[in-house]
Amino acid sequence: MTVLSRLLLSAVTFSSLVVARWIVPGGRWLDTDGERIRCHAGGITVKKETGRFFWFGEYKTEDMPEGGGVSVYSSDDLVTWENHGLALIPEEGHEFVAPDMIIQRPKVAYSKATEQYHMWWHADDEDYSPLLQGLATSPNITGPYCFVDATAPLGNWSQDFGMFTDRNDGRTYALYSNGDSVEGRDVYLSAFNEEITEVEEVTFRWDKFDLEAPTIIQTDAGYFAIMSHKTGYRPNNVVAFRADDLSGPWSQPFMIAPPYTRTFSSQSGFSLRIDGTKQTTYLYLGDQWDLNSNWEARYIWLPIIVDEETQSIKLAWYDVYDLDVETGEVTPIMGETYYAYEDDTVVAGEAWKQEATFSSGRKIATGIYGNDSTVTFTGIEGAGAKQWVSFYYQNTDDMGFGDQPYGNPDRIGGVWQIRRISSVVVNGREEEVETLWQRDTHKDIILSTPLLLELDEGSENNITVGGLWNGFDYKGADLDWIVVYPPEPTNGCRG
Ligand SMILES: *[C@@H]1O[C@H](CO)[C@@H](O)[C@H](O)[C@H]1NC(C)=O
Ligand SMILES: *[C@@H]1O[C@H](CO)[C@@H](O)[C@H](O)[C@H]1NC(C)=O
Ligand SMILES: *[C@@H]1O[C@H](CO)[C@@H](O)[C@H](O)[C@H]1NC(C)=O
Numbered sequence: 326m327t328v329l330s331r332l333l334l335s336a337v338t339f340s341s342l343v344v345a346r347w348i349v350p351g352g353r354w355l356d357t358d359g360e361r362i363r364c365h366a367g368g369i370t371v372k373k374e375t376g377r378f379f380w381f382g383e384y385k386t387e388d389m390p391e392g393g394g395v396s397v398y399s400s401d402d403l404v405t406w407e408n409h410g411l412a413l414i415p416e417e418g419h420e421f422v423a424p425d426m427i428i429q430r431p432k433v434a435y436s437k438a439t440e441q442y443h444m445w446w447h448a449d450d451e452d453y454s455p456l457l458q459g460l461a462t463s464p465n466i467t468g469p470y471c472f473v474d475a476t477a478p479l480g481n482w483s484q485d486f487g488m489f490t491d492r493n494d495g496r497t498y499a500l501y502s503n504g505d506s507v508e509g510r511d512v513y514l515s516a517f518n519e520e521i522t523e524v525e526e527v528t529f530r531w532d533k534f535d536l537e538a539p540t541i542i543q544t545d546a547g548y549f550a551i552m553s554h555k556t557g558y559r560p561n562n563v564v565a566f567r568a569d570d571l572s573g574p575w576s577q578p579f580m581i582a583p584p585y586t587r588t589f590s591s592q593s594g595f596s597l598r599i600d601g602t603k604q605t606t607y608l609y610l611g612d613q614w615d616l617n618s619n620w621e622a623r624y625i626w627l628p629i630i631v632d633e634e635t636q637s638i639k640l641a642w643y644d645v646y647d648l649d650v651e652t653g654e655v656t657p658i659m660g661e662t663y664y665a666y667e668d669d670t671v672v673a674g675e676a677w678k679q680e681a682t683f684s685s686g687r688k689i690a691t692g693i694y695g696n697d698s699t700v701t702f703t704g705i706e707g708a709g710a711k712q713w714v715s716f717y718y719q720n721t722d723d724m725g726f727g728d729q730p731y732g733n734p735d736r737i738g739g740v741w742q743i744r745r746i747s748s749v750v751v752n753g754r755e756e757e758v759e760t761l762w763q764r765d766t767h768k769d770i771i772l773s774t775p776l777l778l779e780l781d782e783g784s785e786n787n788i789t790v791g792g793l794w795n796g797f798d799y800k801g802a803d804l805d806w807i808v809v810y811p812p813e814p815t816n817g818c819r820g
């Protein structure tokens with residue numbers, strides 16, 4: 326985003342105009358100050374009086390990937406986020422809210438009984454041995470929150486923490502996996518007391534499913550509980566269960582995204598229901614972790630499509646979409662596609678177009694490496710502005726190249742490198758190299774990841790992709806096609 330459009334944006338924000346901007350899953354998301362949004366594995370609380378969204382999450386920096394406390398941002402439209410700093414501030418030497426402690430997956434609910442906002446999270450030490458739930462309260466939604474206690478719900482362990490409030494009776498529930506040891510490996514759904522100061526009773530237990538990162542959406546007909554498998558910070562195929570009642574019986578789990586996409590390289594954690602004037606929309610709010618640098622993790626927010634007939638849910642992947650929180654409408658943005666197999670796409674050095682039955686033109690550009698072995702998409706129409714470009718790629722490092730540097734996570738004892746990094750240069754402007762992270766996919770799986778690029782006006786743009794150092798190698802991922810989106814509107818109203 327240019328300084329000008331950022332200024333324009335904040336000016337517009339204050340004048341109560343709703344800025345039309347888009348949700349771009351996996352992009353670098355900036356706040357209204359133009360800073361990276363640092364709000365991981367959290368949840369969104371809607372302030373009743375104003376309808377404003379408050380997003381709480383783990384604050385992470387390169388120097389402080391854990392123990393940074395809980396940040397809070399607010400927005401009226403889920404895209405323009407204002408930073409309110411830390412809602413829960415770590416203190417050196419504190420028993421639980423300290424830089425060397427685990428403060429994960431925070432969620433906030435308003436307690437009518439205490440007239441305070443209650444923040445709950447997974448409170449732990451570095452060894453994940455206490456496995457507790459922390460509570461802090463504040464009269465102000467943005468905090469600062471004051472620590473109350475860290476407790477074991479009904480005497481049980483509690484790891485990945487989620488929270489859910491039922492629309493029918495307003496009761497709030499805690500969701501938590503109870504650790505990885507053989508005595509644990511369950512996920513609990515437990516009701517809080519009315520004050521939201523204590524877990525009161527177990528409503529349901531998913532016995533020995535060994536899942537984590539739970540969240541629940543409530544439709545008019547029932548409930549879907551969404552959770553991930555346990556592969557640490559590597560993504561996997563997230564599943565959902567369905568029930569008419571929170572106490573069950575719950576269905577068998579089923580996948581919510583195409584198999585082997587590993588839920589579009591994301592982990593579940595939260596979900597949001599938007600009751601629009603035209604439609605009800607459910608959002609999946611996932612984290613795209615990168616275990617090499619989790620402080621740079623991205624956000625994968627996608628509409629959840631509810632099929633009432635089959636009583637199942639699926640995530641809809643859109644590179645770029647508009648979400649109108651007033652009407653609830655989701656509008657995918659259309660872009661222009663340029664394929665790697667086309668003659669207009671030029672390979673240089675050792676890069677070449679290899680037969681691939683699963684790719685769009687039965688050919689995929691491979692061998693992208695360093696500065697010399699590159700792929701250039703040419704004849705690209707540009708608007709003379711910053712535009713989102715989605716790169717559809719395959720990164721097969723999970724095929725394994727022996728033990729090091731790449732290993733196969735689908736193989737016993739395998740390790741996972743998780744990403745390649747490509748360089749992206751527009752119109753030969755090598756002084757403005759952009760870095761494109763291409764997380765591990767799977768053989769035969771094409772996923773996309775976006776970058777905001779400055780294109781010149783006209784149809785003579787080209788985009789050159791090479792390989793950058795990822796800690797092990799200069800390989801770029803294989804490329805199938807790119808989609809160039811129109812510039813994001815930075816003024817005007819929605820609807
Ligand atoms: C709550 O916020 C308001 C304004 O944002 C401020 O005036 C007040 O001091 C805050 N209260 C507390 C307890 O932090
Ligand atoms: C959970 O708590 C119940 C009741 O105290 C106890 O019987 C059970 O062993 C606990 N389970 C775990 C995994 O801690
Ligand atoms: C690419 O070019 C840069 C700048 O000239 C150089 O530092 C780097 O080593 C090159 N990388 C490869 C893999 O050739």
Ligand SMILES: *[C@@H]1O[C@H](CO)[C@@H](O)[C@H](O)[C@H]1NC(C)=O
Pocket residue numbers: 671701703752753786787
């Ligand atoms: C890309 O554009 C630049 C600037 O116009 C030009 O110098 C370069 O030759 C182009 N590269 C290809 C492969 O078309």
